[in-house]
Amino acid sequence: MVKSAPSPIASRKPSKVEGIKENSNFLREPVATEILQDTTHFTENAVQLLKFHGSYQQDNRDNRTKGQEKDYQFMLRTKNPGGLVPPQLYLALDKIADEYGNHTLRATTRQGFQLHGILKKNLKSAIATIVNNLGSTLGACGDINRNVMAPPAPFKNRPEYQYAWEYAQNIADLLSAQTGAYYEIWLDGEKAISAEENPEVKAARGRNGNGTIIHHNEEPIYGTHYMPRKFKICVTVPGDNSVDLYSQDLTLVVITNKKKQLEGFNIFAGGGLGRTHGKEETFARLADQIGYVAKDDVYDIVKAIVATQRDYGDRTDRRHARLKYLINDWGVDKFRTQVEEYFGKPVEAFKPLPEFKFHDFLGWNEQGDGKLFLGISIDNGRIKDEGSFQLKTALREIVKQFNLHIRLTPNHNLIFYDIEPDSKEAIQDILSRHGVGDDPSKIEPLVRYAMACPALPTCGLAITESERAIPGILERIRALLDKLGLQKEHFVTRMTGCPNGCARPYLAELGFVGSAPESYQLWLGGSANQTRLAQPYIDKLHHNDLESFLEPIFVYFKKSRKSKEKFGDFCDRVGFDAIREFAATYEPQTANGANKSRHRVNLKEEIYSKLKEVAESQGKPMTQLVTEALEAYFQNLS
Numbered sequence: 001m002v003k004s005a006p007s008p009i010a011s012r013k014p015s016k017v018e019g020i021k022e023n024s025n026f027l028r029e030p031v032a033t034e035i036l037q038d039t040t041h042f043t044e045n046a047v048q049l050l051k052f053h054g055s056y057q058q059d060n061r062d063n064r065t066k067g068q069e070k071d072y073q074f075m076l077r078t079k080n081p082g083g084l085v086p087p088q089l090y091l092a093l094d095k096i097a098d099e100y101g102n103h104t105l106r107a108t109t110r111q112g113f114q115l116h117g118i119l120k121k122n123l124k125s126a127i128a129t130i131v132n133n134l135g136s137t138l139g140a141c142g143d144i145n146r147n148v149m150a151p152p153a154p155f156k157n158r159p160e161y162q163y164a165w166e167y168a169q170n171i172a173d174l175l176s177a178q179t180g181a182y183y184e185i186w187l188d189g190e191k192a193i194s195a196e197e198n199p200e201v202k203a204a205r206g207r208n209g210n211g212t213i214i215h216h217n218e219e220p221i222y223g224t225h226y227m228p229r230k231f232k233i234c235v236t237v238p239g240d241n242s243v244d245l246y247s248q249d250l251t252l253v254v255i256t257n258k259k260k261q262l263e264g265f266n267i268f269a270g271g272g273l274g275r276t277h278g279k280e281e282t283f284a285r286l287a288d289q290i291g292y293v294a295k296d297d298v299y300d301i302v303k304a305i306v307a308t309q310r311d312y313g314d315r316t317d318r319r320h321a322r323l324k325y326l327i328n329d330w331g332v333d334k335f336r337t338q339v340e341e342y343f344g345k346p347v348e349a350f351k352p353l354p355e356f357k358f359h360d361f362l363g364w365n366e367q368g369d370g371k372l373f374l375g376i377s378i379d380n381g382r383i384k385d386e387g388s389f390q391l392k393t394a395l396r397e398i399v400k401q402f403n404l405h406i407r408l409t410p411n412h413n414l415i416f417y418d419i420e421p422d423s424k425e426a427i428q429d430i431l432s433r434h435g436v437g438d439d440p441s442k443i444e445p446l447v448r449y450a451m452a453c454p455a456l457p458t459c460g461l462a463i464t465e466s467e468r469a470i471p472g473i474l475e476r477i478r479a480l481l482d483k484l485g486l487q488k489e490h491f492v493t494r495m496t497g498c499p500n501g502c503a504r505p506y507l508a509e510l511g512f513v514g515s516a517p518e519s520y521q522l523w524l525g526g527s528a529n530q531t532r533l534a535q536p537y538i539d540k541l542h543h544n545d546l547e548s549f550l551e552p553i554f555v556y557f558k559k560s561r562k563s564k565e566k567f568g569d570f571c572d573r574v575g576f577d578a579i580r581e582f583a584a585t586y587e588p589q590t591a592n593g594a595n596k597s598r599h600r601v602n603l604k605e606e607i608y609s610k611l612k613e614v615a616e617s618q619g620k621p622m623t624q625l626v627t628e629a630l631e632a633y634f635q636n637l638s
Contacts, residue, residue, distance in 0.1 A: 012316040020048045021143065021225050026179035026218045027052045035185060040120055041072040052144060052226070053182060054079065054137025055123065058116075062457040074123055075458065076115040077140035078130060081172035082150035082165045082235075083111030083408035083415075085135075087399045090406055092133035094396050100126050105392070107381035107412040109451060109503055110147045110232070112140060116458055127186040138182045143227045145175035145306070149234035149243045152407035153361045154417035157368025159260045160237040167252065167265075167298065168235045173201050174299055175233075175306065177226075178219055204299035210344050211311075212303040221306060228313035229321035231306065232272075235265075241356035243410050244504050244530050246286040247271045249323045250305055252298065255351050264294040266351050269305060269335070270327035273501035276319055277515055277539075284506035285324040286533055288332045290339070291347030304342035308335065358492075358529045360411055360448070362440035364424065372424060373417035376436070377443055380452045380467045381412030394434035398427055411451055445490035446474045451504065455497025455514065462497035464514040470495045473512070473546065480547050484554050491567040492528055495520070506534050509568030515540050524553075524579075525572040534568070537576055542612070552586035553579055 023029075030046045031053065042050060047057045056075045063071040078085075078093070085093075093113055097105050102117030118126055127137055140147060150168035155161045183191045205220060206213065214223040233250045234243040245251040251268040271287030293301045305323075314320045327335045340346055362375035378391070385392045398404065398416065402423055407415040419427065431438050440448060453459070455466035474493065481489055491509035496502055498514050499521070505511030507530040511523030519540045526534035541549055553571075556579060561570045571579065611625060618625070 014315045015318050017048055017318065018225055018315050020045050024049050027181040032185050035124060052139065052142030054140040056141060058458040058460060060457050074118045074120065076118055076126055076137055078113045079136050079138065079140040079147045080112050080408060081148045082168040083152050085406040085408060087403050087405060089133045089135040090399050092129055096126050096129055105383040106454060107378055107383065107408050107414060109410060109412055111149050111408040111410055112147050124186055131187060139177050143229055144177060144222065145231045145233060148172040149410055151236055151240045151242045152409045152415050154367045154373050154407065160254045160256050163254045163262050164235045164237050170198055170201050171233060171302055173197055174205055174302065175221060201299065209300055209303060210342050212307040212342050221303060227310055228315045229318060231309065239354045239356055240359060241529055241531060242359045244507060246531060247273050247504055247507060248287060251287055253353065262295050264292055265298055266292050266353060267301065270324045272322045272324035273504055273506045275499050277499050279319065282319050284501065284533055285328060288327060289350045290336055292349060292351050293347060301343055304339045307342045308338050356529060356531050360413060361409065361415060362413065363438065367417060372419040372421055373415055374419060374438060375413060375415045377440060377448060378413050379447065380470065388435045390434035391436050394431055394436045397430050444478065446478055446493060449490065450474055450493045452495040453497060453502040459497060461500055462514065464497050464517050464519065466495045466497040466514065476546055480550060481554060484558060486554060486558055489567065508534060518543050526568050528566045528568055532572065551588060552583035555586065556582040
């Protein structure tokens with residue numbers, strides 16, 4: 001087990017962000033003051049608080065000009081529990097993207113939407129429009145509970161899926177920020193009309209338990225300082241891992257009786273994927289089994305787990321602030337004991353579960369009540385019009401004509417549901433006219449199961465490309481697989497432009513994690529169902545070396561796999577030492593089957609980087625430089 005070992009928390013000062021939250025008057029200042037100022041951007045203190053309101057200040061690095069101000073713009077993220085997007089909200093977001101944004105919508109890997117390219121002067125109008133059309137951005141970012149995920153499939157004949165939707169919404173409401181700052185700043189104090197809150201949820205929020213509530217506080221659950229870092233929750237059903245349940249801070253699994261009535265929930269906690277290159281004390285981690293609670297206790301156990309992280313999470317080092325580090329440092333037993341203290345009674349034993357499998361729910365499907373649902377694949381979540389491919393126009397036309405609700409999926413796709421069977425042909429016609437397919441069997445499998453984060457040019461954390469790079473990377477991988485006689489093979493590929501892991505690459509069979517410009521850390525060995533953590537295989541792979549690096553790994557897979565064994569399972573079974581040993585002696589073959597006169601030699605990262613730098617400066621191939629250097633070395637020996 002990885003051990004994180006910071007100095008004792010009690011002896012260290014809280015991080016700067018803790019002070020910003022404490023002095024903000026519950027997320028009001030300085031955002032409330034600065035939104036009124038005629039400037040292109042916010043100060044750093046306001047930027048930290050702006051996240052709680054659902055926005056990140058960004059700089060379009062493609063438009064940077066030396067000596068001039070950054071190209072400031074804002075990303076807005078919506079919070080949609082269970083991925084629910086009503087038709088009215090979708091049409092409003094589509095319009096905002098055109099009026100204020102960059103003419104695209106971005107479905108996220110947490111079942112929300114992102115709008116990019118919004119200017120500061122338009123931020124208030126954009127947020128007000130979202131709220132007035134049944135949406136919200138509050139808590140989509142920041143040190144707070146984020147969007148609560150759930151399987152997007154609208155099965156009406158499988159009650160467990162309906163329970164997952166219901167409790168995803170209720171838990172999102174339970175843990176929603178109670179500060180009035182959001183409506184004061186963005187809607188001039190007018191709270192939008194919304195559905196009446198579940199009385200059970202409202203009562204649970206105010207119920208003290210054993211220290212879960214902070215009395216006489218505008219934020220009874222979060223208090224003045226909110227959470228140490230972001231907190232991610234999902235609700236799923238037995239066997240359905242469309243939500244990447246092991247990556248969440250808290251996962252609830254619906255448990256029903258033989259009559260399909262809700263009885264309670266299994267609890268997982270302590271998952272999380274964000275890490276930092278070169279900081280071994282930061283790591284990706286899978287959630288642990290904690291126990292089981294009856295349905296009547298679910299809100300109290302959620303509050304108990306949140307309170308444990310709130311009160312004991314590390315507020316001194318933001319790299320060590322997630323729940324995964326608390327559980328890793330304490331161990332599951334100590335964590336469970338503390339949760340039980342807040343909960344007021346023991347947690348019951350974990351109930352048996354079937355194997356979890358990944359589902360993407362694409363294509364046309366029966367939803368169990370005579371109606372249909374349609375899952376539409378969206379490459380990297382980007383809804384746009386480009387040439388003859390008019391996805392944005394097609395979706396808008398379908399929503400306007402049929403008034404359909406949407407569920408966004410955890411793999412940044414989209415589902416229309418409650419479709420009358422006699423509307424199927426008309427919807428297919430709209431999609432066809434705009435160059436959009438509805439048959440998932442026609443999607444290249446590598447593309448279908450791939451994900452990438454937005455990365456450059458707007459994400460401030462991005463080290464290298466991701467969304468813009470992955471289409472070309474997948475084409476090259478497919479060409480290599482075809483060349484090696486692996487035409488029928490595919491696997492889960494995920495890419496991020498930095499190690500924070502927003503597209504969850506650490507659970508992929510083949511994960512690319514940005515580590516330098518045009519270079520990636522390569523992770524191997526995750527499972528096709530995202531139930532096993534991948535491991536880092538190489539720290540820096542330049543994209544130009546992709547084929548030569550992957551070829552021996554794929555050849556070894558072809559030669560030594562078991563029957564029907566998946567690529568990730570193979571890498572995990574044989575281990576990296578065996579893969580490296582095979583690669584070190586591998587000789588690529590030419591088209592006619594003859595071995596090339598080529599050998600592989602491993603270099604230290606710093607030597608490789610220096611070699612690449614010199615080769616580029618001299619305009620020579622790296623192989624030529626190495627050959628010249630070795631020839632000179634051997635001459636000196638003689």
